[in-house]
Amino acid sequence: MGFLFWLATSVMLMTWIIQITSFPTKVNLRIEKSGVVCLRGSLDYEYVPPNEGLLQFETNLASSYPENTPASLRGEAVRSALRSGQCIGWKLDETPLKFGVVGVNGDGCLSFLNNKLTQTFSASGLVDSLGSFYQACLLNGKGRLVDRLSVAITSVDSGYMLTSPGHAGESLFRKLDPYIFPLDQVELIDSTSSSCIFDLVSTNIDDVRTVFNEQILPRIDLKNNNCFQLPSARQCTMIPLQGGVDPSLLIVPSTSVNSCAAVGYTFCFLNDHEKIGTHVWDFLISDGNTKGPVQIGALEFESLRIESGSVGFEREMLANQKDSFLAPPTPLELHLDYTINMEKGCYLGQEGIASVVKNPRGPPRMLYQVVFDDDFNVYDYQSAGDRSIVENLTRVPRAGDKVFVLGSNAEIEVGVLTSVAEPGSTGEPVTVGLALVRRADSIIKKMKAKNLEINRRIEVDTPMEGGSGMIPPPALDPLDGLEVIIGGGSAVGSLRGVPSRRFRNGRNMFDNIPDFVNQLSQEQDGEFLMANRNSDGTRFQPDAPAAKTAFLPTEDGAANLGDDEDDLKTLQKTAAKARKEAAAAADEARRKAEKMDSLQKRAEEAMARRKEKVRVETAAESTNEDEADSEAKRKAEKMELLKKRAEEAVGRRAQKNQGGG
Template sequence: MLSRTLLLVVICCVQQALGWSPTTHLPSLRLRHKINLHANPSTVEENQQSQLSSAYDRNLPAALVGEAVRSALRSDRGICFDFTTDRYASEQSESQLLSVVQVKGEGTESFINAKFSGSIPNYKVIGGGESSASALVRKGHAFETAYLSAKGRIIDRLLVLSFSGNKEEGNEDESLLITSPGNSGSTLYNQLSPLVFPMDKVTLNNFASTAEAESMVKTNVITLACSSLRNEQHSFRTNILDLLQMKSDEFEFPPNGECHHYRVGGTVDAYITEHTFLSPEICRGYTIVFQEPASSSGSLVAEQVWQRLTAEDNDLGPVGVGSLEYDTLRVEGGWAGYGHEMSGDGPKKMSKLEAAMKEKLAKRKSRKESDNKQSESNSLPQEEKGGTGSTEEVYYPKANPLELHLQDLVDTEKGCYQGQEGVASLLKNKRGFPRQLYQVVFYDAENEFDDDFGGAFSLINTVNDEALRSFQQMQKEADPLANDTRQPRAGDKLYALGSSEKIQVGTITSVAEPNGTGERTTVALAMVRRPGPILKAIKDMGLDPPRWWEADAQDDEGSSDPRNIAKETDDSGIMMPPPLDALVNLEVVLEGTYTVGRLRSIPSRRMKSSKKNTDVASLLDYEERGEIVDARDDGPALFKYQFTDAEIETKSMIDEEPQPPSLTYNDNGIEEEEEEEDDDDEIITDEQIAQAEKEAAEAEAAAADAKRKAEKMQQLKARAEAAMAARRKKKKQQ
């Protein structure tokens, strides 16, 4: 571990000295030791992402961490999450944890179909048995569904693991409802409990990992992810399979849409499904749900698995990441998050009478107490308060799943379910959806952020600490220049650039860590209004429409990334169609600032749907993007190479240019052309001869048939002419 840490420091110093960009591949390091790279402390404190837990030292540049995580994803090691126990949380940090609720009983299928937008598939998955303790117990369905409010607004996105019961063996139908990361505790259980009636014939069990859960079953959810499913299967077999007490021939990976239930040691249940709680464009992998008795003696199997995965001496194990790294991957992949894009109907609004009574009580309280700084939002729950203000300052998207491009979560052919009317009204809207989810990219090259020096991306030279501290002291003492650019935050309004904040485009809902993707950008998600009125207002004001075929942005040297250019025509000369979203590449500005960004479709809508290998994440598919990884045996992959347009064009010309015949030398030393092989010498089999004769006979028969038809047409034409002549002659005689 010490050697890897030193390697990281050496890379940083070399990059700073030679001016290299840290977007080169970095080793997948488990950074547990603090490395003082003198990143700007204000950068960490001012960012909203500083509240989330991180597996890395917060003093490390975000771009370095982001590239290390993505390098691990591209390798056959991958990354891993523990969504029920935050392994990297401190007292001040927040976590992205989830909870599990069990629905069990004869009416499980009816209950789930009536409460959620999706439906349990009506075909049964057959497989498994109780023949041995380590064998596959049963197979079930794995699908996602949306939990909607009465108005059709999405509250949460649920992963459902459903298994059919067997009356002969005394088993009942069972489903596990797994919430999105961020929706932990007993929230879902408390919302569903009042909706259960005796006629439903189901019971609910709360498997939350918090102390408030009364279940005697300990539940853990661990996810492993790579950029390709093949690499993830290799990492799974290497690190987990033996802990599940299974051999390779006894284990099979569940295909997409299925869940396999295994029994470990006779007492532990392991549910495995292909799912990562992230966009398939960012990673592929598997999630394991462990259920084991909380009172069992010895170490839990889930704890053993996690310790094996993240052990310091396990060079083949995945890299553990925290909530901050997960949230950055979520935003980069365009994945809607609980409490961000999915907020239901928002906080409950008070009636006018309640508001008047509250105001009266507040005035009476202010007369009795000297401290009158308490606002009217004190009586609201903590999660409904703004971080620094009232509920009016907090933006609740109140989005329909269709506005978040989650059509796959909605079964439009089934009967009544909660929120159906809201979804149906949106589907019938002839003008389209009132809003849609977009990505917003803020390029450092287009914005002069205050924290550029020593900020999230910069790599500060660690060699001359004294000179660095002297420069920082001079910077503090100098008069700061006015700078109206800042990093975006959730709730910021977006306006069309050049409209003097008269054309409101949308509102930001989530922001990733600045430069956390490994690039000099800040990626955000935003709810954007219907494009028609925006484009009309842009035209009326004489502004430039969004040019979706141009480059996204330029770097400091003025050169653009060729991967981000959508050309008007491709090599075939056929004009490429416009993007699915009409506002792609529209330049926007944050309200009250000069911070400029560009709209972009979320990855699931802009990536190619006709990929040959659907088991590889599109965003990290370096083979398709033209990147070559130097995977040497004596060390990790540190560098990547990006083909330029000139190199690609040169290679294409070389491949297409006809090559001259090869030259050899005769006994006299005179060059002579090498004789080409004669195609006539090729051996022809009897089957090929028979096939050729058959084709010749068919062609001859077709020609004869065509000749016969032509002769018949001539005869009919002659008869018709004769009949017309006889009719004219008869008419003259009359």
């Protein structure tokens, strides 16, 4: 028995020695760009890190920048262009985010649109080249959102529907064509293949108008030299062009991102687009055009869309998908109330919208933004394969991930991620996503049961030692600031209200607004805005002169903020605007006070008239009572007299009868 044990041990030992001697005496680790680690020597092998296939951000969207350009540099370039007043533009025709254009022609054009979409359409705003413009929703039978459409009414019998990026015109045509009957007198035409569509945007609409007037208009031939004007918010412009088969240019005052991020126009060249629209776009983005817009690709556009809180087709708008990773939302869950005429009746999906409106608890979910701090979350692909680092199992968030309340042991589900931008693509070390979040009251109730609360992080976002020193009011959204964690991972983020709810009254999320102005605006609006930096990006210091001046600085106080003349002029304009707004507020308060005095005076006069009426009615009732008493007395006296006369007559008759006897 001992001999057999000795023999087995010897064989195992010899095998181990042979394996050891076959390795090189020195082994070096080599980390590939792909995240794969190899041993450098006579024998190489691949180390397969955890979560293979989920390490890095994956996308099929192309960038307009050179390959391997870091996302942070691309994001900063785009946002710097917006902050500087330079236009940016995108043309997504050759990408998965291609637009669609479907024409609606015939006498029944308006009737058809009214029966299928959520807005009320009319031809009341048609003047020369100007038409009416609407943003409306196409719903399924249950009221779930298929797409948000830009609808341009160019005449009483003609209009166009522009889809969201990624929704093909052919797909929209197939959805709506079965609803057409011969008596509808309407025809749908998919014009996508003969169209060229691009967007030009900026933080100031005048920048886009300048590019149009100086660079686009000289390169198109107007038919009959027609005069026209660029459309306002609820208008569209149809410009007939020369050459080819009835070409025209449709301009609508809308882009695919929320106005809090950028404003501008969508230019749709219909028919002969290769000769006109593509030619114009190629000139705008050419290297020789130094004043042209900055071109961004589909990848940069998608990051801008998510950062601005704008909904995407088959991302947040899911009713087109047969097998979606979550129940498709209604427009009310995506903050698209403005696309629905609540007083309108009889349109596709109306019953579903009505059921949500009637629910006293409101929509079952709401759209939030989720921000992941990349400095805090070290993702797997940043350390994968390095054996000196313990893998943290923190992967990049992706659409479809569930998020839970941090500290709840994944027992309190918050919602589901619907879109995730490329990490760092905002120019900051963060990963931004969008999520459909469950009702706040239900989540807060479960958190209280576990002694959890929302950390608003006021000490970080609005430090008392810097900025204006003001404590902000509560956030508009009850779950703003809630810390969440990705299900099955370790990435931690926080919920924020979408920018369209945090930046209102024309304020832009990329504007360099001084801290005290932002704080004043949020106090007036009752909003919670994360603004704690100067216009140059630095925080106010406690010993800075600005912290010791009045809330609205004078010219001397503004000069203390810096010697830069442009900054001084900006601050002076801002202060003048604030003074103007304060004066307007004072006038409004005075007007309201005068109105209250007038209402009080009218109320007193009405009360006096009421008292007089009561007095007259009381006097009349008293008079009526006296007259009634007099009448009753007169009747009683008359009855007594009649009774007396009757008794006398009876007596005389009795005497007469006795005398006759």
